[in-house]
Amino acid sequence: MFSPYYAWDATRNPFEHCAVNVVLYGARENRFCMTERGSKSLSRDANSIRIGPSGMAWDGTALTITLDETTAPIPSRVRGTVKLYPAGITPGPFTLDAHGAHRWWPMAPSSPVEVALDAPAMRWSGTAYFDTNHGDTPLADAFTSWTWCRADLSDGAAILYDVRRRDGSGQNLSLRFDRDGTRRDIRPPLAAALPATRFWRVPRETRSDDGRAEVVRTFEDTPFYSRSLLSARLAGEAVRPVHESLSLDRFRNPLVRLMLPFRMPRRA
Known part of the structure; x- marks a missing residue:
């Protein structure tokens, strides 16, 4: 959905713009992979999909993700497997825009992972989060920005999603x-301010039980997107949410799209 090649392609054929995005955050180094590939590198059926050397397969109990990717712009490998065991599937989906297009x-x-x-x-091994997004129009046409976060709870997870529409x-x-997968009521959290990212000054905000939250670590500080680890309280518990903030107004800037190929190379 953030592919510059797709934006520049007059045919807008999604099967020509596929990628497996893998990110590892370590104490000393991070690894980011997002190589876009065309339809010749894509194969899929009802229970599996392959994009180049990586893929996903569902056997009715576990989702097995096989990875064999190369980082950019400095090449290094990310290779191995991730196995997700969904304990229950939630009702869904949720509509994000007024017209039902997203x-x-x-x-x-x-879910255990x-x-x-x-x-x-x-x-x-630990706890994983698995979701899907799909839409009928470009994200930047429907939204100006959003913030999202997900936190582990003692029995499940809390998710906050604030969308600002165009x-x-x-x-x-x-x-x-x-x-x-059972949905439970949650007390609506209060708005909580967060500092903008240090380099690109991406605005960040969230919600919490007491209206307070702190940034523990910033994982991604890009011109239009940030990903962070927070400290907050949700559903009466002290939690460490993973948080993202997206500015689609910034993403629309042609200069920003010209930067993306440095981290998102393309192969046929």
Whole structure:
């Protein structure tokens, strides 16, 4: 959805613009992979999809993600498997715009995950979040910005989604799900201010029970997007949400799109 090549392609054929995006955040280094590929590198059926050397397959119990990607702009490898075991599928999807053209479905917001990588060599297990997005029009035509965050709870997860639409309206989704996918009521959190990112000054804000939150670490500080780790309170618990802030007004800037190929190379 952020592909500059797709934006420049008059045919707007989505099958010619596919990518597997893999990001690792470490104590000393990060690795970012997002190589776009064309339809010749794409194969799929009802239970699996492959894009170049990477793919995903569903066997009815686990989603196995096979990775074999190269970082950019400095080449290094990310290779291995991720296995996600959804404990329950939530009802969905949610409509984000006034016309129903953009849908978001947090299908499995709190699921066990196992990560086994050969490059870099590491293994861990924990809790994963799995969702889907699909739309009928470009994101920048429907929205000016949004903020989103997801936090582990003692029994499930909390998700906050604040959308600002191009027509001036907005939408706030404050959601809580048990591990089996059951939706629970959540007290609407209060608005909580956050500092803009240090380099690109991307605006950030969130919500919390007491109207307070702190940035623990900024993972991504780009011209139009930030990803951060926060400290806050949600659903009565102290949590560490993963947070994102997106400015689609900035993304529309032609200069920003010209920067993207440095981190998003393309292969046929």
